Amino acid sequence: MRPGDAPVRTSPRDVLRTRQIRSGSDLLAARQAVRAAAVEAGFDLVGQTKVVTAASELVRNAYVYGGGGTMGITPIVAPSGRRGLRLDVSDHGPGIFDVEAALVDGFSTGAGPGHGLGGARRLVDEFRIDTAVGRGTTVTVVRWAP
Numbered sequence: 312m313r314p315g316d317a318p319v320r321t322s323p324r325d326v327l328r329t330r331q332i333r334s335g336s337d338l339l340a341a342r343q344a345v346r347a348a349a350v351e352a353g354f355d356l357v358g359q360t361k362v363v364t365a366a367s368e369l370v371r372n373a374y375v376y377g378g379g380g381t382m383g384i385t386p387i388v389a390p391s392g393r394r395g396l397r398l399d400v401s402d403h404g405p406g407i408f409d410v411e412a413a414l415v416d417g418f419s420t421g422a423g424p425g426h427g428l429g430g431a432r433r434l435v436d437e438f439r440i441d442t443a444v445g446r447g448t449t450v451t452v453v454r455w456a457p
């Protein structure tokens with residue numbers, strides 16, 4: 312984060328689009344919605360691809376582990392005028408038992424290679440996981456346009 316970019320204040324009211332994640336085809340639609348929002352927010356092609364890839368990993372986790380959920384896409388503007396996107400990916404699944412472990416590359420309780428969460432974190436500027444065992448998970452990420 313560069314000086315002048317923080318703090319970012321947004322409220323649930325600011326969420327432009329909330330996508331449901333209930334089926335395999337919703338995963339594709341979610342990717343396309345993030346791509347479109349990134350283009351609108353002035354992201355270059357590399358930035359678009361990074362934020363779309365991060366979103367893809369998070370919605371896939373919400374689908375596979377969380378039994379589905381939602382993704383909020385929020386365009387944000389820093390006090391410096393810099394634009395970005397915030398994504399809130401939520402599910403009401405089992406939660407993540409050990410967040411530190413889940414972020415380590417190669418850790419998976421499923422069939423995946425276990426690179427999703429750690430990879431997503433490296434592709435964004437801000438990354439936060441709120442999770443409660445038995446209640447669900449929300450991963451919030453921010454990426455700024457260049």
Ligand SMILES: Nc1ncnc2c1ncn2[C@@H]1O[C@H](COP(=O)(O)OP(=O)(O)OP(=O)(O)O)[C@@H](O)[C@H]1O
Binds near residue numbers: 368413419448
């Ligand atoms: N939304 C979620 N709800 C519950 N557990 C989750 C959730 N997201 C991730 N996890 C847990 O964290 C682990 C690591 O997730 P990560 O996305 O890094 O790897 P993966 O999904 O197992 O494999 P990959 O994403 O590389 O295909 C998962 O195996 C799962 O145990």
Ligand SMILES: [Mg+2]
Binds near residue numbers: 426427428
């Ligand atoms: Mg994953």
